[in-house]
Amino acid sequence: MAITRPLGTALPSTQDALPDEPVVVADDVSLGFAGVTAVSHVSYEVQPRELFAIVGPNGAGKTSNFNLISGVYRATSGSVCVLGRDAATMSPPEIARMGVARTFQNIELFENLSVVDNLMLGRQQHMSYSTVAAMLRTPAVRRAEVANRQVVEAIVDFLDLQPHRASLVGMLPYGVQKRIELGRALAMEPKLLLLDEPVAGMNLEETEDMARFILDIRDELGITIIMVEHDMGLVMDLADRVLVLDFGEVIANDVPSVVQRDPAVIHAYLGGSGEDVEDAAVAKVTG
């Protein structure tokens, strides 16, 4: 299981392509839905090749932040810059084509398609032949399909999905589906990868596998990763920096060792303010 195959042979590393300026810059962003404030005056920066985690209790605005970055939502005020461009000026497909890939909290795979086809859909933006060419299956189309299939097969190898390649995704177990979704995002050759609760509902073994995949993706391909996750053990072990949100507001933004001793964070997670709960709280947040 732990064998890591050289994914870099199939997928080009983004190490050199990335600029030195921050990949994501959120500047005083707010987002409201008819009276409900989901995100309130949030500012943060994500550096290239960083593994940046966003945590917070339910309804803290974590997924809303993802939706702002991937262009599904528009900020009510403030701005989100992704890879040097304002996310509010672009549609979700345009942001995707710039190199932003994401997975979803509730798996959003194409259930009626095979694993390989799902991953091939991640390659969509790397193929550009026309409808007419597709119908005639010209040699150029065939070459493009084969070349992209090779990348997909490398990802299948990397994520240990070989036994499931031809299965319909809807028939596969949850943990495997989570891996397929990661693979589909990876197939897009992203510069920025957004992982929404990558290990939610997984057992210990699956969680450790996923942690290894995430680290490999960052280290081998140099992809910047923003991760929303409730598993504090995973976040504290993996993340370079942690942003803690509560009711849409930033309450901490620092390295894990500092964040997990922050009284505001402990308060947000356990409620109350008494000193007596603090020791227990530290233990809880540390996982």
Add this chain to the structure above:
Amino acid sequence: MARPRMIGDHGQAMALVRTPTKAFWLTALLLVAFSAPIWMSNGLLFLLIAGLAYVVGAIGLNLVTGFAGQLSLGHAFFLAVGAYTATFISSESTGTTVGLGIPEILVWLPAAGIVAGLAGLLVGPIATRLKGLYLAIVTLGLVFVGDHVLREWSSLTGGVGFGRAAPDPTLLGIDLARTGPILGIEVARSALLYWFSLVVAIVLTILALNLVRSRIGRAFQAVRDRDVAAEVMGIDLTRTKLIAFTVSSAYAGLAGAMFAMRLETIEATQFNLLLSFLFIAMILVGGISSIPGAIVGALLIATLPSMAGPISDVVTPIFDVLAFWRGDAGFPLDTFQLEQLLYGSLLITFVLLEPRGLMGLWLRIRNYWRAFPFSY
């Protein structure tokens, strides 16, 4: 040495015909299909020519409804566009109707596809803004608008109740509608028309199969299954739906022209909602989101009338015995009523018992035999 029958590269893995077994059965099927005029009766062959037109139309509907998930009740409208484009180009002007008088099928058949495709492209921008039932209602409206236009536009259609001469199929100077033995072999009537339709249907099938296994076809299915995720993958929803509508309408146009060319006259009122439903029935019975399914469904629905005859032969004597029914109007059932009953019961049976249609049934049987000798 490579192991025999092993798939060695990705190109081979993505081929249409992957195994020698499949190649064998496909060849057998093609042989049967091409030799049909030699061993088949006139009546059945005539139904099959319509069946081939249905095949093309059903593939078109399956592209937009089965693959791209956009429920369209307006298929009959695009068939009408194709049929009347073909008729307009091929027929001469008469006292009451207009026409260009170009009987060459290589002119009017592609033109029918192109004009219908353009019509789809025009309707598309409205249709792509809607989903599900709302889209169904809009496309339903299309059928009624089309029906009304055709009824009123008598210089094109010849008027309700009269109709006009159907397009004349002439391929490079050869009249496809002629009869008589070919190269000394006795063949059924309209054998040439059948062979031509068969070739067109095969070519369009291959084009559709290529489309659905390409990035476009995958985008169709992504839009159908989860449009938010598709957008985040970089798929432009509007563009993808527009492509689906355009290609589907072009197929419908070609089908309309193919359907019309086997007739003596075409009449304005036959492109109605019932025809749209017939195509929905074809893809439901055959298999949603499957090109072979569309083919099987279309051929089955097209040949139902020939099955209705024998069934009515069995049923009528039973009704005759039940003498008290004979006084009522409409009994015993005539063949047309029986046909309608068959369509209806087929639809209900498949939706309830096997929503994946005949293709789903085939998958079940295949998987059963794959697992067969069970290890107990």
